[in-house]
Amino acid sequence: MASETELRHQLAEREAKIARLERINQALMQRIEQGSSPQLNGVHSPFTAFQHAAVLAEQVRERTRELKHSADVSKQKALAEKMLLLQNTVDNLSQGVALVNGQGQLEVWNAKLLDLTGLSRRQLGLTNDFQACLMRSALSQPQQIFSQTRSEQKLLDGRTIAAERHPLPDAGYLLALTDISTHVAYAASLAESERWLRAITDNVPAMIAYLSANGIYEFVNRGYAEFYLQPGQEILQQHITEIHGESGYQRLQPYIAEVLNGDNVVFEITETNIQGVSRHLLKSYVPNRDSAGKVLGFFVLNRDITERKRTSEALRQANILLEKRVQERTAALSQAKNEAEIANASKSQFLAAVSHDVLQPLNAARLFNGAMLDQSLSPEVRGLAQKAARSLDDVGDLLRTLVDLSKLDAGALAAQVEVIPVDAVLKPLADEAEAMLASKGIRLRLQSSRDWIITDSALLTRILRNFISNAYRYTPAGGEVLLGCRRRGTQLEIQVLDTGPGIAADQRKSIFREFHRLPAAEHEHAGGLGLGLAIVERLARLLDHVVDVKSKVGRGSMFSIQVPRQQADQSSDRQARRDEPSVIPNTIQEQGLIGVIDNDPAICQALESILSGWGYTVVLAQNREQLVAQDFWQDRELRAVIVDYHLGADFGTDVVTELLQQRLSSAQPAVLLLTANHSQALQDQARELGFELLHKPVRPLQLRMTLRTLFSRSKSR
Template sequence: MTHSLINPADTPERQRQKLLQIVEVLMRRVEQETDDGGRAYQQFQRAALLEDEVRERTRELERALDLLNATNARLAAATAEAEAARQNLASAIETVQEGFALFDARDRLVMCNSRFGMHMTDIRERLVPGLAFAGFVQLVSRSRFLALPAGEDAESWAIGRMRRHADRHVMFNVQLADDRWVQVSEHRTLDGGTVILQTDVTDIIRLERQERGKLLDDQARMIRATLDHISQGVGIFDAEARLVGWNRRLGILLAVPAGRFRLGASFDTLSEALGARFTPNDGMTLDDIVSWVQGPRPRPALTFELRVGSEVVLAVLAEEMPDGGFVMSFSDITAERQALRAIAEANETLERRVAGRTAELAEALGRAEQANAARVRFVAAASHDLLQPLSAAKLFVASLADAGLAPEAQATIAKAENALVSVEGILDALLDISKLESGRAAVDVGPVPVDRILTQLADEFAPLAAVKGLRLSVRPCAASVESDPTYLRRILQNLIGNAIRYTERGRILVGARPAGANLRIEVIDTGPGIPEAEQANVFREFHRLNARASASEGMGLGLAIVERAAALLGHPLALRSTPGRGTRFTITLPRAAQHNPVGGALPDIGDDGALRPDGRIVCLVENDPDMRRALCHLLEKWRLEVIDVGSGEEALSLLDEIGILPDRFLIDQDLGSGIDGLALVGRLRDRYGAVPSRLLTAIRSTALEAACASAGIRILHKPVDAAALAGFVLGNE
């Protein structure tokens, strides 16, 4: 360990003296001792080096001393400046007209001006630096110059003041003695201290109070004027139920002399007037009113009515005011009550008239329903009666097809056949409209293969489109939908037929596309389009847009049937059209979960006689002579033996007599009296087993179709289609 001969704590002068003394001692020892081995020279050399170090250290000490002196000078200057700034700050805050105080982050008073704690001379001398904020609050709360609010003592005021001190910014007014007021504004500084400003706002508050008094006086005059001009009578009572305000209308309504109303009068004055002249209504008594006035607070609003005989009715509303008083308003509702009685009497009269008119309307509705039912029955009956001769006419015309007639006659027969087909279409449409309007149309919804219907319609309409030079495109679709196959086919048939009828050139596109869980079938044409104003009208019966008035063109029932059938099935129908660019009809159907093929195509009629077996016997049961002759004529032309009878009983008797079982049975459903066609087929099956048979009928009845389906009997609707008839009588069934 190295030991220093110089104590660093010594002053530079003391260190210098020690070094000189050391040098002197060393020199003396060098002079006194003999230097045999040269040690004296070494000691001398060491002393010289030590003297150099002493000189260097002395210079460093002198520089440090100079630096310390300069630092002390600057510190003294800074202290003087700080003291000057403090004096300037004190002078500045002393010139502030408000009381000013600064507390540090520890809530100790740093400084304040002479106006701080104004008007509290009893605590002014104790407001010195270092005073804690809580101590300051305690001094203020116990000052004799502080006017404590009602219901507060010094301790509770101090607690509230400290609670406000917890906020970063707060401003409030403090009332002092002699009706003086000081506004206290308290704010936090960045270092966590607190600045407090105290402003004397006595003059401002007194002025506001004066202005408020004037305003209240003005408001009182306005309220008085308002009360005197309103239609209600108003009485205002204080917390002791003494009258403090009223209007002239109150005396008029209560018929109380003006002298009875005086300031400070008891509520008894009003209750006596009420008891002497009025009778409370709605179960209310005068004692109940008095009990409400004298009852515990807060009091709920009270409403009741007062009556004078059967003429005058007053509505009374009593409500409590914030100061514990209450207001009673009286409204004359005599006119309203009379109006209500008049309205009640008018309502009774009106109800009697409405009941009478309702009965008349019900009777008229019954007659209308009867007339509508009669119309429906008439349409059905007329259509049935028309279908019988129409079927016979079609069969007679069909029998002339291969009669070797002249070309002119053949053309005439073709026109006659087309006319009969048009009439048949019109009758079918009338029957459909009749059933859809009457609500008798029943549907059998189930899985329907879309492709089977579209393929049949493509085969049906392709020749018609080709005749007009149109291109009919029907895209295949393997999906199935939930619908009624008959009505769905009829809807698409009418839409495609309309498209071909109104399109002069271009094409018709029929296809289906998926739409989530649904399938949209669209019929698109390049026809003239439908103006927007006419798009709602095209679904009306007998409405035809830009078409010739010709029966062969239809009677405008197709789209009416489409709309009603789609509504019956719950299939949304949409129309979009642009004049000059074509029309798009879209029907949306729910997709079926499974694919169940239905039905089958009827065999075509051959031209080479291969399906015309000679000797085949057909039993025809038809009670209409013309229909029977037409069918016999056509069947015999196909080289079939025909047994024709007019009733079921006659058919059974004849079969027993001849002992021959025919190969085919054609049986009319409506045979007049006796058994009908369905029952006759049942008897034939009981006798001879499953005989090939068809039921002929012009009736389009869901009940009949269901009964035939249940019995396994197929129907040939009248007018009978020659191709379908040939498929049965000439086929291999």
């Protein structure tokens, strides 16, 4: 009878063991089917380890019950080793884990749980209610753990914790805590980058979009959306046929096929905007490749050239009309030529007037700022004024560049060639570039030269600045950029060498085309639309200089431009004349009478403020009538006249020349002409009249040194 009871008892224990193993197996299968949280990419291995540890724990408990009825010492030792293995496995998990049974009691946990909750071992050891214990932890909202299967928690030290609660079949649950602070910070960084990208593209005067290889819109800027969409209409994740319609898509399909084949595509097409107005667009499709060269999608850049097209069409019609007239009367050709020359002169005058109107208020601001810097200021105010001066200088340079580029497009920009020392271009450019390159860990080396060159210094500086900008973009940290020159017969070759990735031979000509970017630039050095070298090529052609590029893939590139050299004896004479003003002006006394002629009251007030601050007596006139009415014009002590080139309907050169002829005194004042007109013709005219010329906006120090130079010349005579 006793033997039968013992058999029944063993059978009951085995059935209970089988039931427990089935319950654990069911929980593990449910966890595998659910998968892990998408927020916790990369943490599957620790959880798998924990699953293994949970099964191991159940086996250890089972063995423990068996050992209660056994005195086998070796089996107890094996149990201790398994318990130690279980704890080591759980403690090595990157997640904080807790296994809670159906009664809310904590059965298994690891040290990472303490770090992520702020609880102590003592707190966990004394509690029979894990939920109540967790409510006293450092987690920001622990109650969400029990109301939601997934939640995010904050710690006082700023860390972000992802909490996942996985129910188990016996009414218990598994809690996994993961530190996702790095993921959250990275997501915030991406969001900020996207915000800046959006702000930049929305303010670009063009329509920009990006489509996947399947024709799905993934990005559009504000200009693109306003052209094609009603307010509030959604475009992202829409197919191109949803925006252009089936017929519009069929018109674009040949170009789309071409760009998906890996080619840059530029074409013109007429489309109707959302208001129903027909506009002529210049479209550029640029493929986007991955590192293996596969086309993932393409960029779209639309520019509205309707007005330019209308002008072009008008010119075409005019040419047809001229051809007919030529056939009828050859005499009409001469008349048409004269009209074209007049139109071109009017265009140049218009650009000069625009330059004057744009730079005039900036010129006044710069002069007022210079006058303020001459006052007694506190260190804080002086620092702010100096920053304002630098900002005004930057704005002036930018406006001049934009005006010059507009003139270049209009064919109204002329090179102002002069003989200059090459170091006058290289040294300021090196000073400017050194800080920019150093910020990326790139070393700049300058190889100076005493040679003199024949060029336009401003346009040459712009070309070299673009070369250095490209070197900065493509040279990795720790690399080196060399700015130097070599003699090539009658030419001086100015070179910019970098240690970047180099350019493949089949890409070296195409990089000078508009909107062409190297494959590496599309993913590793993103930035720009590929216009820089196209502008370089046009400026070099304007200067009649030769631009070249040499490169070796994996070692770096060299961009160069050849500039005519000046003979040594002539450049030495020019050097002596150039050096003269730097010694003499400091000995000149700043006193005497100066007349200011400018039709802008703000400029007059600014010049009066800054000149009187230097010690001069200033008399103002805003037009010819005020000038004639002033007695100062016949004053023998009149030392200089500062006159604006544009005086309403009059030109400053004409006004001053006329009044100089009427002056009774034999001592003629120096004349300083201020203008925003950069034409070579005006410079030649000023040189013939003996006038000094300064371009707006004028720097106060530049004005002061010019006056000293003028007075030193008159004193030497």
